[in-house]
Amino acid sequence: MSVTPEAMVEQLDKSSFWSRLGPRDWGWVALVVVAAVATLVGFGEAMNRFDQGILVGTAVGLVALGWYWRPSQVVSVVTAALSLFAIWRYDALLDGAVNVGSRTLAETANGDFFLQFLVSSQSAIMWMSALFVLATVTYIGALLVRSPFAGRVATALTWSGATMGLVGLMVRWRESYLINLDYGHIPVSNLYEVFIVFAVMTALIYLYYEGRYQSRNLGAFVLTVISAAVAFLLWYTFDRGANAIQPLVPALNSYWMKIHVPANFVGYGSFALAAMVGVAYLVKQRLGGDGENDRLPSLALMDDVMYKSIALGFAFFTIATILGAMWAAEAWGGYWSWDPKETWALIVWLNYAAWLHLRLTKGMKGAPMAWWAVIGLFITSFAFLGVNMFLSGLHSYGEL
């Protein structure tokens, strides 16, 4: 084999970003573009500028996400398919009627096999709950008996749970309009709805890291916190009837909500994930740290995931808080009012800013940072839940 030095040097060129995209990536673009254009052609007239902007933005976002993280393509497609199926069932059964009221809608859903057992928002959310709990149990089992097969099952269950959660949210969105056009709103407006968002978001972020680091063993920890959210959700549903679709109070009726709340939950989800990895870290350290037959990933890796996830959360939480301030400026007459929810968002943010500084400038690692991440979850939970339970303020959603 003789290669000229020139040829040797030649091959060191990095292939460009575009040439690394394969047929599947371009297929994905085609699919998203077709869907977006079809939506614009079919419904463009009913949309205002802002809606159209959001649609285009969503399409670009989906393409980017799909390129960066291929499995998200599957989730998007399955979610879209199931949601459209549910919408089609409703339309077929209601003969295209709208403003049918919640009673008629519930009766319609109960009269149809698919809606009742699969894709009405309530059933989809129940599926999500069941799948997440099953996934938790399976992850724990896989960890204990070191079964790669069980691990793969747990991963599949988590994917399915997240997908059903997304379907539940999409269908609920539609249902709110079917009940009454006036009621229609994106389902991120109360505590019940955002708990679903939280569970789904945390699961997806976890799945990303799972794929990235090729390690399933943190699932037992992360899914535990998701199961806790599911437990709350079920209690909230069955004890408080929180799943009923209510119209929005005037202050929430704003475009800002659509972006402020989801951004917040990337933050909450990441912080929760970091905390659970922190727990795993501490457990492992208790048990003697890195060793031969490790069940858990190396301490260094967990440390890394913790940092990355807090960084991701911090970035999105920054955006969310800024968006919140802009919304407040429009709804309450001031971008900052020291309202308890606002203030606690600031506290959460300051807390992680301190964490990041220690980590980056002092190079702190290990158990103290893990503990701090765990404590961070308590602070975050208070901002998320405690404020609604114990403090009163301008934030008008989700009183317990």
Add this chain to the structure above:
Amino acid sequence: MASTRAERPRQGGNPRSLRRRLFEFLGSMTLAITLLVALGVASAIGTILQQNQPYQDYLIKFGPFWFEVFKSLGLFDVYSAGWFLVILVFLIVSTSVCVSRNAPRMLKENRQLKTDVAEKSLRAMKLNQAYRLGVEPGIATQGLRRYLGSRGYRLAVAERDGETLVAARKGALNRWGYIFTHVAIVVICVGGMLDSRMLLKLKELTGNLAVETRDLPAAEVPEISRIEPGNPSFRGNVNIPEGQRASVVFLGLRDGYVVQELPFTIEVEDFHVEHYDNGQPKQFKSRLVVHDPDRLDEPLEKTISVNHPLIYEGHAIYQASFADGGSKLDLKAWQLEGDVGHSDALEVEVFEQMPFKLGGERYRLEVGDFRLFNINKVEGPDGEPVERNFGPSFQFKIRDAAGQAREYQNYMSPVEMDGARYFISGMRASVGQSFRYVHIPADDKGSMETFMDLLARLHDREAMARIIERTVGTALGAAGGADDRRGVVSGSMLRLVELFNEGGYDAIGRDVEERVPAEKQEKVFEAYIRVLQTVLLEAYVETLQARGVDVAAMDEAAWAEHQRFLEDAVAAINGLAFYGSPVFLQLTDFEHIQATGLQITKSPGKGVVYFGSVLLTLGVFLMFYISQRRLWFRVREAEGGSEVLAAGTANRRTMDFAREFERMNRELGTALGGGDSKESSRQE
């Protein structure tokens, strides 16, 4: 960030100057983290202790001692307290110092590529690896250039003593991220301060402003509590009734307020609430007219609603709330004392206070509020909670001569509950309590008259004596009791009725406890109640007859309904014993006049804060997602090719760079005919 941590060399034992030390302290990480945590804790205090409540409430809650302590610490208004401001100022100073110290060095680092790095330094780096390549140094260097260049590294190559050093650097934007983020913090804080109440505080400190605590109309507030229209930033509220105008807002300050004058006048043409089909409010809208002859040729008309403010001349006008604007109410005042059951018509306005006299006592009626809709959760037919509109209600206080007041909420129309209809009135003795309700049954005409007639009769001694006489007659008549025994029985029955009128069942219970031996109390009480019920039934029948109802002709169903009415009426009379008001005010008609609650703000710092926010977002993403990496490759001749010593640092302490470093060297080795890796080290 190795260099941030590096100790600055001490200069020949010279003590560093105070200024230098102060500068270093202000820019230190320890201070930064302390400030972040301190700000967090201080903010938390302000959420746990409700801010800016009336001082009276704090006094009750904490007692005089702690009230004074908390007050002097500024805990009732944490976010305007001096010490809170000090934390913020420190944060601004510290962050500025930090940036001014780090930025020049970072930017310099960004510009230069060090090519005079000694082998020792290379080997001391966290990541370093030495290996052989099968090509001569010239080709190897060319390969490195190609490899690094196509991956976005900037390069500098130096040759010295037969060695080539390739220095490479990537991710300069990361450093800009640091600068943006930290400058943004300063910008946001400064913007926020522009919009804060510092100016007000300053005016107050210099004696140019005094907080008004009395409840006065805006026009009567003295000059010392007023602020000229020129104030650059404020945030205040004002309620304007429909059809009226205002040119001031009120700025709540501690336990009072000051009046901010506006450079224009706002007229409210109309306020209305849009509702969802379940009665829940959907949107609040005010039709405003801005009068400003200096700047406007003709008045500006605009409808505002929640989330859709009006911006005029740097002032933002928001739909913030609504209130009653002095609705006119027609009342029927039923006397519960004195001439019980008698009613007078009365006209009042919301917010009006009206003294009156009854039974020799002085009282004052204070009308507080009127509400057109009352959406309440009730149990629906299938046990699920459903929302129902209870219709209009009004709220008022009745204050006695001693100044004690009770608060009432009366609904206008009878509300259906379990198949019967009731006039509902809630009562509470203090604001903190929840209402206790009295349900007065409505008769078949939907009026309160039957009940009031019955009540009047029960208070009418003569009528009751007659009724009791008749009852006793039927009971004892057959047995032919003696007259004196009849007298005793009648007398005690009349007393029972009076006790009941005054204090309900409780009064009868207390009476039994006082006069009957313990072991017989229960029996006697039960007997009393039975007797009372008989008398009440008689009184009710007589009331019905007096109202022209033919009791004898009633069928069973109708009679059952009347029995239910009587039961409800007795329960209501029992409840009225604790009602505490000498009158029952029934709302008969109203003219609804609303006031819109506007919030008007001027915030010149808003643009600054938004600019800072954009900078912050940009900075944070650059800092997190662009990592700064520096690499060195020392290439020199070796037998059969060349020898490479690679070393690298990155400012992200993540595993990614370590992995990438390894991959890089592996790929270079594979492509350039590399041999085995001689030594490699990674220190964590």
